[in-house]
Amino acid sequence: MADYQLSVSLKNRMNQILDASPLIPVITIEDPAQVVPLGDALVAGGLRVLEITLRTPHGLDAISRLRARHPDVWIGAGTVATLDQYRAVEDAGGQFVITPGLTRELLDYGSRATAPLLPGVATLSELMEGYRLGYRAFKFFPAEVAGGVAALKAFGGPFGDVRFCPTGGIRQATASDYLALANVAAVGGTWLTPESALSNGDWQVVTRVARDSLEAIRSLGT
Incomplete structure (x- = not known):
């Protein structure tokens, strides 16, 4: 099989996305009626990158709707596991794709x-497969289970030119620990979409959590 090398334009665009926001909410849409108010609340809280997972049948439609409503925000898909899903995300207007692992x-x-x-990677062997094809940015998942901050520090030794977006088990209180690392560009998490707030339709809480999380990071000079 021929090796396809990642294009410079795609590499630059991914870096642009990671630089747009230090926090990326991992969003699972259970109720289509929540798409617009949830997206509005997160953007009002200062977030500029939204990851809509494909864990439910509503993900692709949510991407299309939020792309139309917030053209100045990066909106893409997470939990993409197959090539057919990848193509469907592109057809829906998704601006990036995040996978839990790699093939x-x-x-x-x-x-x-x-x-x-x-x-997505959890080990150096997986990282090396992507690195060989030109990838220099990876999701580290599941971050807490796979070694957390200590693992990413170790990864930085042999791969100092690689950037990460860790996701999985990270909370508001621990996000700054990851962002303090030189090789971490952004952090993803579900804490930015509290289940209780979504269940109650309390969009002000969602906005406040996003804003407070960003302010906590900025106050540490991250």
Whole structure:
């Protein structure tokens, strides 16, 4: 199988997305009626990158609707596990794709896709497979289970030119620990969409959590 090298334009676009916001909410849409108010609340809280997971059938439609409503915000998909899902995200207007792990098929397609790919890794061996094809930005997942801050510090030794977006088990109180690392560009988490607030339709709480989380990071000079 021929090696497809990641294009410079896709690499630059992924870096642009990671630089747009230090916090990325991991959003799972259970009720389509929540798409617009939830998106509005997160954007009002200062977030500029939204990851809509494909864990429910509503993800693709949510991407299309929020892209139309917030054209100045980066909106893409998470929990993308197959090539068919990747293509569906592009058809829906998704601006990036995040996978929980990686396969050679996804890496090859992501190297020449419309939407840049942030492949998921948990080990150095997985990272090396993507690195060989030109990838220099990865999702670290599941972050807390896979070694957390200590693991990312160790990864930085042999791969100092790689940037990470850790996700999985990270909370508001621990996000700054990750962002303090030189090789962490952004942090993803579900704490930015509290289940109780979503259940009650309390969008002011969602906005406040997003704003407070960003302010906590900025107060530490991260």
